[in-house]
Amino acid sequence: MEDYIKYEMIIYWSKEDDAFIVEVPELPGGVADGKTYEEAIKNALVVIREWIETAKELGREIPEPKGRLLYA
Structure with missing residues (x-):
């Protein structure tokens, strides 16, 4: 699975x-x-990929995925 x-x-x-x-x-x-739940998730995955690509190009640190950050 992709990070x-x-x-x-x-x-x-x-x-x-x-x-x-x-x-x-x-x-x-x-x-x-996104107008739909699915579209919003799809768009978020694009944003995440682009965020990581830009950080790599700029030599910036990329945070490791930690999973759930807060608990209800």
Whole structure:
């Protein structure tokens, strides 16, 4: 399994945006959206891949996926 799939994603509905929002807390600025749940996840995976590619190009550290960060 690709490492980028292992990052925690927080998914919620935004009435204001009329879309699902996906946040990737371990990657600063890692946010995506979509009109459907599935589209939002797909877009988030693109954002994660691009975030990692950009970090590599810039020589920046890439956080290891830690899984669930907070507990309810």
